[in-house]
Amino acid sequence: MVDPNSRTWQALGLAADVVVVNALTIVCSLPVVTAGAALSAAHGTLLEMVREEGAKPARTYFSYFTRTWRTATLGWLLLLAVGSVLGWEYWALGRMDGGAALVAQAGVLAGAILVTLWAVWFFPLASRGRGSPAPRS
Numbered sequence: 001m002v003d004p005n006s007r008t009w010q011a012l013g014l015a016a017d018v019v020v021v022n023a024l025t026i027v028c029s030l031p032v033v034t035a036g037a038a039l040s041a042a043h044g045t046l047l048e049m050v051r052e053e054g055a056k057p058a059r060t061y062f063s064y065f066t067r068t069w070r071t072a073t074l075g076w077l078l079l080l081a082v083g084s085v086l087g088w089e090y091w092a093l094g095r096m097d098g099g100a101a102l103v104a105q106a107g108v109l110a111g112a113i114l115v116t117l118w119a120v121w122f123f124p125l126a127s128r129g130r131g132s133p134a135p136r137s
Contacts (some may be wrong), residue, residue, distance in 0.1 A: 003013075014049065017057045021045050024061045036076025036123065041065035044127035064127060072126040079119055084111050 003009070021042055028038035044064035045057055090108045093101045 016086070017049055018046070020029070020057045021049075021061055024058065028065065032076070032080075033073060036072035036074075036126070037065050037069045038077070039076075039123045039128040040068040040072040043124045044068070047124075068126050068128075072123065072135050075119075075126055079115065081117050081121075086115065 025038045025042040028041070029035040041061050041064035045061045048060055049057065086108055090105055090112075093105045093108065
């Protein structure tokens with residue numbers, strides 16, 4: 001248990017690296033505009049950690065952040081715009097009376113689910129970025 005190469009110490013090291021990546025993602029997401037790049041960088045870094053390709057999570061994170069900044073930020077701004085419109089529509093329909101408004105709100109929620117699914121697909125794809133290594137099979 002005291003041996004630094006034991007499974008316990010390796011698991012604790014991996015957990016510490018995940019905490020570092022999480023903290024970097026939170027700090028880099030504070031300016032709302034860069035949240036997309038932060039999410040993509042976190043995905044790429046964690047993927048490398050799982051594949052045991054890198055030992056420096058901060059350096060890897062900022063490498064992915066700079067490589068994927070443009071694509072991920074444009075996707076994030078698109079997501080913010082569509083999410084804002086969907087949120088406004090849901091709010092406006094909630095102020096209306098009748099069953100048609102309820103049906104329309106259900107449609108807006110379905111659209112929000114589709115946008116969320118798109119985001120779950122897009123940010124990992126953006127983490128591959130231009131010049132980043134392709135995933136190994």
